[in-house]
Amino acid sequence: MARHNRDGQGVDQRGYTYAVSYQPDWLRQVKVTRDLVSGRQSTKTLVRNPAETRIGDPGDKVRARVVSREQGLDVEVGVTDPVGCVREIRITCVRPGPDGRDEEIEFSFDGRLPPSRD
Numbered sequence: 001m002a003r004h005n006r007d008g009q010g011v012d013q014r015g016y017t018y019a020v021s022y023q024p025d026w027l028r029q030v031k032v033t034r035d036l037v038s039g040r041q042s043t044k045t046l047v048r049n050p051a052e053t054r055i056g057d058p059g060d061k062v063r064a065r066v067v068s069r070e071q072g073l074d075v076e077v078g079v080t081d082p083v084g085c086v087r088e089i090r091i092t093c094v095r096p097g098p099d100g101r102d103e104e105i106e107f108s109f110d111g112r113l114p115p116s117r118d
Contacts, residue, residue: 010046
């Protein structure tokens, strides 16, 4: 049986704070990718699951949520996965950037948390 979601938080390349809700037996880490003022693209680990291995089976539904009050961003995803084949979920959001123009922010949910060695 899958366990309840856990909460983590992190800060991105521009200093925005995020709250992340994730499944502790599925998620390994969440990364955020966005363009910098210089025009280059940057990827940063936002949240890492402190568990090195999963305790139980992830369940048949993958769920995750990302919230950044500063950016007015609140995104939740749920994917039905009865055979456990989903390894990564990517969500791309569009928000106003510092110059007022639309900017893409991508969140990558890495679900490759290995099973316990027991």
